[in-house]
Each structure stands twice: as structure tokens, then as C-alpha cells.
Amino acid sequence: MPLAQTENLNVAAFDHMPSPEEIKARVPMTERAAASVVAGRKAIMDILDRKDPRVFVVVGPCSIHDPVAGLDYARRLKKLADEVSDTMLLVMRVYFEKPRTSTxxxxxxxxxxxxxxxxxxxGMERARKFLLDVCEIGLPTGTEALDPIAPQYYGDLISWTAIGARTSESQTHREMSSGLSTPVGFKNATDGDLEVAINAIISAAHPHSFLGINNQGQSAITRTRGNPYGHVVLRGGGGRPNYDSVSISLAEQALAKAKLARNIVVDCSHANSWKKPEYQPLVMKDVIHQIREGNDSVVGLMIESNIVAGNQPIPADLSQMKYGCSVTDACVGWETTEEMLRNAAAVLREAKGTQERVA
Incomplete structure (x- = not known):
């Protein structure tokens, strides 16, 4: 009597996927890109270690869907990054993976x-090529790590990583984060719970062993050293923002209680802006004001920004899409982005000048 089939009952196919080694051979790292990655990581680590007094800002499209428009944005951002580099480190938000609530x-x-x-x-090869191009422009990149295998394909081109509100509680993502080569920001849960992110920082700081793949695409036991650069990202939740001074003070207390560094990044989008892009400048203004008034725990911010404000549905005829406009969450436009960052830089310069005069 033949054995009953018991595996892959709902799998339609296993299609070939090139290994990380193959994709990297097609899109190899360059000296200029590597220098951007290393400089970006070091600058962010120095900010987290309080060796660099600047604030880092992860700014860019909610998601990348058009590499041409994405590089157009990157070139604009590089000019702005150079302009405000005395007070802020700009990191381009390059998100390729979008967690969906349903479909x-x-x-x-x-x-x-x-x-x-x-x-x-x-998609993987083109994503790597896009990251390489951004790094060659001279910008550090930040992304969300969603698929635990994906970092093997392009993690060498990333300077900062986010773990989203839906995955900060995931053991898989905490283990993965413990082996990432970048600082990692853990977002509070969608209900606003901060303990999830704090537990994730503690977990990721420790060594782990788990099932993964190696550079050749083979299954491997991945053994990590632990990541000492985990930090909290406040993104609001549970029907309210959490960027106000009281919420930040509570986050500081929670980090201190857990014996963790008081490093906080504020996401100006998502629940902090009620998913209304026009509120992002208000969030940023408030947080920068807190820094000017002496807050020393906010080390970074996040902004969802694109060339064109708002968002658009994906049409059946892709030629009808608006250039430089998000197909996922709505973003602020480029002019607003410039205004937000220039205004913030001016306030931070003023605050720095005041501190130097007092000293």
C-alpha cells in the first residue's frame, strides 16, 4: 500500500531562486558604495553612543516602486543632506517589503x-542594484527587515534597519536582528505597547542560533554575536500619538528601568500623524522643539516623503501612474520635505549656538 502524501499539499511550485552569492556576483559591491555604507553605519553608531551630537533622519518614500523616480529622489536628498550635515545625518528610506494587514x-x-x-x-536583483546606486550617490540607506532571508542578499548595502510594529514581537525577527550588521530600530506595537520593543532590544543584544541560509543559498545554522545597537522607535498606536513630551518621558523611564541606553527615534508618520502626511511637519516641529529645550534622548526621526505629495492606487495601465508619487502610504512632497529639514536644521543650529555660549 503506497504511503499517503503528507507534505506540500498547498504548494503549487518551487521555482528556482538565485543564491545570495549569485545575485551579488551580478551586482557586485563597489568601493564607493562600501565607503558610504561604512560611513553611514559609523555615524549612526556614534550618534547612539553620544560621540556625534547630530540627529539622524530616515527620510524617503514609503516604498520604492519606480527605481528611476527613486534615484531622482536620492540625488535631491544628497544635495539636501550636504546642506544640513552640520546638524543632521540624512539616511534615505529604501523600503522594498511591505507588510500587509490582509492583501x-x-x-x-x-x-x-x-x-x-x-x-x-x-525583484531581488533590481533591489540590490537600486541600493548600490543610492550608496554610490553617497547616501546611507535604511530599510525594514521583513523577510528573514532577504538580508543575505542586500544587507551589505544597508546602514540602518527597522523592525516594524507587526514584527517587533516576533522571535524570528529578534533573532535575525541579533546578527544584522547595522543598528536596529524596534517600533512599538500597533496598540502602542512599548514593552514589546524593549524586550526586542534586550533579546537582539544576545547571541542566538537559528535556521537560516548562507551565501551559497544552503540551509545553515546561523549563530550570531548579538547586536548592541538596538533602540526604540515611537510610531504611535492604540488610537493615539506618542511623540509628545510626556510619552517620550515615559519611554525614557521604561528604558532606564530595563537598563538600556535612552535612545529614542520618533516616526513622524503612521499613528503619530494619524496617517495624514500633512501632520508630519507638525510632529517633527514638536520633537525638534523638545530637543531645543534640552531633551537628549531623541536621537533620530523618520519621515515618509516623496517627490509628489499624497499617494495613488496602482492602475491596470502602469503608464498612467503619477511620477514620484507613492503607491502605498501617502507621503509629504519634496518641497515640504526641504522645508521640514531646513527648518529643523536652523533650530538645531540655534540650540547648538546657545549651548556653546552658555558653556
Whole structure:
């Protein structure tokens, strides 16, 4: 009597996926890009260690869907980054993976042609090429780590990593974070719970062993050293923002109680702005004011920004898409982005000048 089939009952196919080694051979690291990555990571670590008094700002599109428009944005951001570099380190937000509550476009890696063909092999190679191009422009990059295998393909081009509100509680993502080469920001849970992020920082700081893949794409036992650069990202939740001075003070107390460094990043988007992009400048203004008034725990901010403000649905005819406009969360436009960052830089310069005169 033949054995009953008991595995892969709901799997339609196993298509070939190139190994990380193959993708890296097609899109190899360059000296200029590597220098950008190393400089970006060191600057962020120095900010977290209080060796660099600047604030880092992760700013860019909610998600990348058009590499041409994305590089257009990157070139604009590089000029602005140089302009405000005395007070802020600008890190380009480069998100390829989008967690969905139910269904929807899952991002550039998963579906690069935006037609449900799900050519992950093509998406991964193009994502790596885009990151390489941004790093060659001279910008550090930040992304959200969603798929635990993906960092093997492009993690060498990332300077800062976020773990999202839906995955900060995930053991898989905490273990993965313990082995990442970048500082990692853990977001509070969607209900606003901060303990999830604090436990994630503690967990990721310790060594772990777990199932992963190596550079050749083979299953491997991944053994990590632990990541000492975990920190909290406040993004609001539970029906209210949490960037106000009281919420930040409570976060400081929670970090101190857990014997963790008081490093806080504020996400100006998501629940902190009620997902209304026009509120992001108000959030940033408030937080920068807190820094000017003496807050020393806020080390960074996040902004969802694009060339064109707002967002758009993905049309059946992709040629009808608006250039430089988000297809996921709505963003502030480029002019507003410039204004937000220049205003913040001016306030931080003023605060720095005041501190030097008092000293």
C-alpha cells in the first residue's frame, strides 16, 4: 500500500531562486558604495553612543516602486543632506517589503512588475542594484527587515534597519536582528505597547542560533554575536500619538528601568500623524522643539516623503501612474520635505549656538 502524501499539499511550485552569492556576483559591491555604507553605519553608531551630537533622519518614500523616480529622489536628498550635515545625518528610506494587514502589493522585491507575476528573483536583483546606486550617490540607506532571508542578499548595502510594529514581537525577527550588521530600530506595537520593543532590544543584544541560509543559498545554522545597537522607535498606536513630551518621558523611564541606553527615534508618520502626511511637519516641529529645550534622548526621526505629495492606487495601465508619487502610504512632497529639514536644521543650529555660549 503506497504511503499517503503528507507534505506540500498547498504548494503549487518551487521555482528556482538565485543564491545570495549569485545575485551579488551580478551586482557586485563597489568601493564607493562600501565607503558610504561604512560611513553611514559609523555615524549612526556614534550618534547612539553620544560621540556625534547630530540627529539622524530616515527620510524617503514609503516604498520604492519606480527605481528611476527613486534615484531622482536620492540625488535631491544628497544635495539636501550636504546642506544640513552640520546638524543632521540624512539616511534615505529604501523600503522594498511591505507588510500587509490582509492583501495588497507586497513591494518591489515580491512583485517588481506590479502585475501579480511575483518575480522575486528579478525583484531581488533590481533591489540590490537600486541600493548600490543610492550608496554610490553617497547616501546611507535604511530599510525594514521583513523577510528573514532577504538580508543575505542586500544587507551589505544597508546602514540602518527597522523592525516594524507587526514584527517587533516576533522571535524570528529578534533573532535575525541579533546578527544584522547595522543598528536596529524596534517600533512599538500597533496598540502602542512599548514593552514589546524593549524586550526586542534586550533579546537582539544576545547571541542566538537559528535556521537560516548562507551565501551559497544552503540551509545553515546561523549563530550570531548579538547586536548592541538596538533602540526604540515611537510610531504611535492604540488610537493615539506618542511623540509628545510626556510619552517620550515615559519611554525614557521604561528604558532606564530595563537598563538600556535612552535612545529614542520618533516616526513622524503612521499613528503619530494619524496617517495624514500633512501632520508630519507638525510632529517633527514638536520633537525638534523638545530637543531645543534640552531633551537628549531623541536621537533620530523618520519621515515618509516623496517627490509628489499624497499617494495613488496602482492602475491596470502602469503608464498612467503619477511620477514620484507613492503607491502605498501617502507621503509629504519634496518641497515640504526641504522645508521640514531646513527648518529643523536652523533650530538645531540655534540650540547648538546657545549651548556653546552658555558653556
Amino acid at each position: 495588497g502589493w507586497k513591494g518591489f522585491i515580491n512583485d517588481p512588475f506590479m502585475d501579480d507575476s511575483f518575480r522575486i528573483d528579478v
